[in-house]
Amino acid sequence: MDLKFTLSGPRGKTCADCSHFQAPKPGLLNGMCFNHEVPATAGCNFFRKK
Ligand code: SF4
Structure with a gap:
């Protein structure tokens, strides 16, 4: 599957909201x-809900 990445993911x-995301460190x-x-x-098409 090709990566389809956007800087502005769809709401939700x-x-x-994605289980692959590690939240930013403070600052x-x-x-x-x-x-x-x-x-x-x-957001991208590899999104997986938390
Ligand atoms: S996999 Fe999840 S955290 Fe990674 S870029 Fe796609 S939507 Fe963002």
Whole structure:
């Protein structure tokens, strides 16, 4: 499956709602997903609900 990434994920399906997302450390904007920095507001087609 090809990655379809967007900086503005659909409501309720953003990185913040995804089980792959590690929340940002205090003071940082981006969290981590599979060793890549991603903003909590992004989204992609590998989304899996927490
Ligand atoms: S799998 Fe996609 S939606 Fe989930 S945290 Fe990673 S980039 Fe965001």
